[in-house]
Amino acid sequence: MKKLLIILVIVSSICFGCKKTSNISESESDDSLSSRVSQYANTITAKELKEMLFTYASDEFQGRKTGEPGQKKAVSFIKEHYVTNHIPSPITENDYFQEIPVSYFEGKADSDSENVIAYIKGSEKPEEVVIITAHLDHIGIKDGEINNGADDDGSGTVALMEIAEAFKAAKEAGHVSKRSIVFLHVTGEELGLFGSRYYADEDPIFPLENTIANLNIDMIGRVDKRHENKPNYLYLIGSDWLSLELHQLSETVNDSTVKLDLDYFYNGERDPNMFYYRSDHYNFAKHDIPSIFYFNGLHDDYHKPTDTPEKINYSFLETRAKLIFYTAWELANRKNRVQLD
Numbered sequence: 001m002k003k004l005l006i007i008l009v010i011v012s013s014i015c016f017g018c019k020k021t022s023n024i025s026e027s028e029s030d031d032s033l034s035s036r037v038s039q040y041a042n043t044i045t046a047k048e049l050k051e052m053l054f055t056y057a058s059d060e061f062q063g064r065k066t067g068e069p070g071q072k073k074a075v076s077f078i079k080e081h082y083v084t085n086h087i088p089s090p091i092t093e094n095d096y097f098q099e100i101p102v103s104y105f106e107g108k109a110d111s112d113s114e115n116v117i118a119y120i121k122g123s124e125k126p127e128e129v130v131i132i133t134a135h136l137d138h139i140g141i142k143d144g145e146i147n148n149g150a151d152d153d154g155s156g157t158v159a160l161m162e163i164a165e166a167f168k169a170a171k172e173a174g175h176v177s178k179r180s181i182v183f184l185h186v187t188g189e190e191l192g193l194f195g196s197r198y199y200a201d202e203d204p205i206f207p208l209e210n211t212i213a214n215l216n217i218d219m220i221g222r223v224d225k226r227h228e229n230k231p232n233y234l235y236l237i238g239s240d241w242l243s244l245e246l247h248q249l250s251e252t253v254n255d256s257t258v259k260l261d262l263d264y265f266y267n268g269e270r271d272p273n274m275f276y277y278r279s280d281h282y283n284f285a286k287h288d289i290p291s292i293f294y295f296n297g298l299h300d301d302y303h304k305p306t307d308t309p310e311k312i313n314y315s316f317l318e319t320r321a322k323l324i325f326y327t328a329w330e331l332a333n334r335k336n337r338v339q340l341d
């Protein structure tokens, strides 16, 4: 990790070369296959994201504080989505909750809490899994005001639900991905990444050695000050920390599909914000699982009652969610799993 700055220079030179020659993948080079994959991606729509987020980040959910009644409403809402879409749980039939006892939260929560998990089993290598994460909790009510957390992380939560629907649409069209895809909504993030830590350290439902990558979505619905005049962007953090192959795959997928301006401003080891350590992918990365953290940067409404759903740019949210779907699709369908460096 200490050589990160040198690695970054090498990566950028490699990728200028690879952009021109790579197709979306060795398995997806056929045009008709690619167009089918974009049909699945096109089930991710700004309209559905908006409808879900106006509920998920409404006052009814009381800021979704870990262990509180609003967070319980949040997990019911997420579970209902998977039940309605016939996307099963890997725990037992109809039990989508990975229970975490209150004692695990080191005094920071007053009640038990739960992660929500669903999956689509792969066709050829079902034991190998790609895990996509978003945290379901937020910071609750402070000084009598509800913190709705529309961007943090309502945006990632509804994006993950839509990505799951896209994989389900593929399955219904007879196009099950080779590897399994796991949709993991984690609790306790705002208290200190507890839900993802519980999953990775205490109870990995899928063995970590066969967990080939983690894509973590935390705040992807807004535009920060650095991009006010160039908003077609997304920050990626961690993509090249463990696997250059993951980084190159991610770049190639973006170039072949949505063509966002991928910004690595916060990716350096010396980033004073330490974002690499501040969201749930870290609990996978520390186990040597190649990970990408997708992030729109901070804004004035971060962790304030003003982080509300009408401030989300739903068209950007749609495009960013599509990028993550395409990247997950490629990870789940390429011939070989991405290699650690």
Ligand SMILES: [Zn+2]
Residues within 6 Å of the ligand: 135, 152, 153, 189, 218, 219
């Ligand atoms: Zn967050």
